[in-house]
Amino acid sequence: MSEWLAPNSFQHRQYAHCESGAVAGLLNHAGLPLSEALVFGLGGGLFFGYVPFVKLNGFPLMTYRCYPGGIFKRVTHSLRCPVVQKRYRHPQQAMAELDRLLEQGHVVGLQTSVFWLPYIPAALRFHFNAHNLLVIGKEGSRYRISDPVVSDLTWCEEEDLCRARFARGALAPKGRCYYLQGPPQVTDLRPALVHGMQVVCRDMLAPIPVGGIRGMRFMACAMEQWEQRYGVRKARYCLAQLIRMQEEIGTGGGGFRFIYAAFLQEAAVQLHCEKLEALSDRLTAIGDAWREFALSAARCCKGRDETVTYHSLGQQVLDCANQEDALFRELRETTRTLKHQLKGL
Amino acid sequence: MPDAKLYDELVALIVDTCHIQEELPDVIDPESSLIGPDSPLGLDSLDAVEIVVAVQKHYGVRIGGENTGREVLDTLRSLAEFINQNRA
Incomplete structure (x- = not known):
């Protein structure tokens, strides 16, 4: 067994966001020791989307990051890292395959539902089906878990993990697992850094009404109508959902803007x-401006500041x-200048 | 280790920021949960946003990026330690 495949040498640490972690x-x-910010940037993780005709837990889809799985796909592609990704129809087959991979010494990434993971405090569990964690071993009926948003290694019973892997609903994981088949082939990160930035610029400046800068402007106009459209109570829930997506679910605050700023600094x-x-x-x-917005929105939700309106x-x-913009x-x-410079080297 | 003065300051800041009007216990354990159902101050995740901004304005420290807000806002002690480690 290669040393890099030995789970005993796996070093757990806590990250802000599950997929980049x-x-x-x-x-x-x-x-390849990379910071979370570098992984997030290499994976072109930053985005904004407001898709009112797609509902998540009954609310318009609002996101500050790219689609689930996108960071893994882009980073491993950029770094020319051989990977395997699978989904399963049958839970038994998925769990048997996981056991087989662990026996072979792989560290296996899983997409799961936060709601069914018993080691997450009850107050923090909600129906979100795109939570990523790593499985590094098994003892009896328990799996050894490195959950990127948890401070220490933890355990999860087979039955619970299986339920979390096959939760139903939006973004259902369908047992998705992924692992590296070998180390990254790229050692010079510079072209990959530039490519990651180009992906984000392309997505943020895309001429589609629901994504990037245009998506923000679309939401800014739409939110002025939320009270009329949804009623006072549900409009406040929409705001609370927006704050949650921006400040809570492992974004590092400011809707991933602080993490991306850290990436730009490392890239510089x-x-x-x-x-x-x-x-x-x-x-x-x-x-910070996004955070000021979240502050105003929170005060609006709580009825603490009458000067804050949806307008x-x-x-x-x-x-x-x-x-x-x-x-x-x-x-x-x-990035265009940098690309030319790198080509000239 | 943070001193009692910083704990008192933080409690006063939180009470003011989050408009807490209920009567508080005489002593707040720095190890008790800051946010969530077990919080002695009765704070929720929307209050957390207000605390993060208030702490940044008052102490000049930004809770964000790879410093997870969840970890920093775990208890009064973790918040006080973060401020002590990061303020100029």
Whole structure:
């Protein structure tokens, strides 16, 4: 067995976000130590989407990141890392395959439902089917789990893990598992860093009404109508859901903007590019603006500030959209220059 | 280790920020949960957003990025330790 495949040597650490944390854990174990921010940026994780005709737990789909599984797919592709990903129709087959992989010494990533994981405190469990964790071993009927958002290694009974892997509903995991078949083939990260930034610029500046900057502007206009459309009570629930997606579910705050700013800072060092450092500072300030929006929204939900209206909240989102529009256009120009520089080397 | 003065300051800041009007216990255990059903201050996740912004404005420390808010806002002690470690 190769050393990199030995789960006994797996080092657990806590991350802000589950998918980038799981991928960082797998890559670190495979011998490529990367920070969570680098993984998030290499995977082009930053996005914004407002899709009112798709409902998640009864609310319009609102997201500050790319689709589930996207970070794993893009990072492993960029780093030319051989991987296997599978979904299953039958739970028994999925669990048997997991046991077989663990016996072979693999660290296995799983997509699960947070709601069915007993080691997550009850107050934090909710119906979200795209939570990522790593399984590093098995003892009797219990699996040894490295959950990226939990501080220490933990255990999970087979029955519970199986239920979490086959939860139904939106983004149903269908037993999805993934693992690395070998270490990354790329050692020079610079082209992958530039590519990751280009992916984010493309997605944020895309000419589609529900995504990126246009998605933010769409939501800013739509939220002014939420009270009329949904009623006072449900409109507040919508706001609370938006705050949760922005500040809670492992985003690192500011809807992943702080994590992405940390990525730009690390990329600035690796690419010797001062412009990226300046953009990182600006994105941190934009993250603060998103947080101010969340603060106003929270006060609106709690009825603590009568000066906050859905119109004023929409204006705050518009302001963030305008700032991000300018930032990602500059980042796009910077990546073009960097790409030419790298080609010339 | 954070001192009692910082704990008192933080409790006062939280009470003011989150408009807590209920009577509080005389002594708040720094190890008790800050947010959630077990919180002696009765705080929820929306209050957490207000606390994060208030702490940033008051102490100049940003809770974010790879410092998980969940971890920092676990207890009064973890919040106080984070402030002590990160303020200029």
